Every structure is written in C-alpha cells, then in structure tokens.
Amino acid sequence: MSDMPVMEVAMLIRVSPETAFQAMADPEETVKFWFTESTGPLGPEAAVEWTWGMYGVTVPVTVTDFQRGERLAFVWREGRTTEFTFEPNGPHTFVQVREDGIASAEDLMETTEGFTLVLAGMKAYLEQDVELGLVGDRHPDW
Template sequence: MELKESPIAEAGMLIRRPVADVFAAIVDPTITTKFWFTHSSGRLGAGKTVQWEWRMYGVSTTVEVSEIVPNEKIVMQWSEPPTTVVWTFTQMPGDTTFLEVSNFGFAGSGDQQVQQAIGSTGGFSLVLAGAKAWLEQGLMLGLIGDRHPKGLK
C-alpha cells in the first residue's frame, strides 16, 4: 500500500491544571512516572538525551529532545527507527491547559505506518488520560501497565 500522505498519530486532552503544572508533568520524571513510564535517566531539556523504561514490559527507549519552549512546546525523537513527537501546551481559561501530542515519521510499508500511527494514537490517549487523572485528582490509574497484562495473548 502506498500512502498519499504519511500518517500522524494525534491525541489531545483538557487538563484542569495551570500550564506550568502540565508542562512539568511531561519534563519531570518524578511526576511522569506516576502515569507513564516507570524509570528515566533524567529530566527533559533542550539538546538532552534521556532513557525511558517501562520495566513491567522490559522495554526502554532513547529520547532525544530537539526543542523546548517552556510551557508551550516540546519536540523530541524516540523509538527505533526514530519518530518525532511534538507536545503542545495551550493555556486555557480558568487555569486549565489543553495538551496535544502528535507523533509522525513512521517507517515501513504504508500498512505498517498506519498500524504504528494507530498504536501510537491509542498509547498517547492513555498517557493523556493518566496525566489528567494524576494532575487533577492525584489518582494513579495504572493505564499503561494494564494495557498489555501478562497472560493475555
């Protein structure tokens, strides 16, 4: 299958917290580990490379940050082969934030790229839901760990 356009994974969520809090939740692994990955080698920063781990799955990835605009945008590359992830933070009325994430640059055949985009959209939707629950209610939902439970084929 040949694609006319490369697929883009997109997800977005209104989070009822100030933009600085939502931005910190993505760059600071002491917060991010409450709703996404289990371990990180450090905080995200422009030009930095960090390692993220999901120990329940025995999986890790290298994250290279190419751009950060505090409280507005994070651009990073991750996975193998690398894809680009763009986080956009929009300050909304009433100390709320609309957080959007897009992932693009998938490799492989057209069908493979579409499958990767579908999987990425689902994964980032869970990340945003988990971030919302943690930031608004202090709830650790365990969405990422429960997505692929052991023993399920």
C-alpha cells in the same frame, strides 16, 4: 509532504500550562502516568533513556525543542518525532500530542491508543492525584 500517517490526540487538563509541562519534563512526575524510569529530566537538548519496566523496554530520547510551559518535542522510537504543546484554556491547559514518522495504519492506531492512555493518566494524576496505571494495564500479559 510525506505520505506517512501522523498521529494527533488532545485533552483538556485542569491545571496550568506550567504544571502540565512540568509533569512531562520531570520524570519523578511522569512515572506516575507513563514510563517507570528515566535517566534524567527533560531540558534543552537533553538525551535520556526511558524505561517501561513492565514491558522490559528502554528507548533513547533526544529533546529537539524545549519551550517551558509551551512546547516539548523529542525524537525517539525508530526516529519518530513527538511534540507536546500546552495551550492555555482559561485557567487550564489543552495538551496536544502529535507524532510523525509512523510507518503503517496499524502502528498509527496503536500509537493513538497509547498517547490517549498517557493523556488520560496524566489528567487523573494532575487533577485528582490518582495513578491509574493505564499504560501498564494495557498489555498485562507482556
């Protein structure tokens, strides 16, 4: 077992697991609450790049697990592994995010904050069709 910190956040989103999963896999939806561009959709063993235009950052992303409507995992940023799970909760979905490979407590706090914003933005977009711009507004002067 590693001594490195692990980040975990979760939120209930009032849509079906398939709808929540699709929002993460389809960049035409994901740009509404997370990054600004993608070179393609996520799928089994997909290799894409995600860009945050407001920050001038692009990262490679490689899908390691793709179980439609249930689980999506990928490797990205300095070899970190991120896993989204989509658990039914009545007619809704409990979305959980877990990331390992985090090197420090400071990075753990920043990563936790970032994924909390992603889930809050996803919730607003999927439940209310509102784009909050949370990720871009977190560091407006970058």
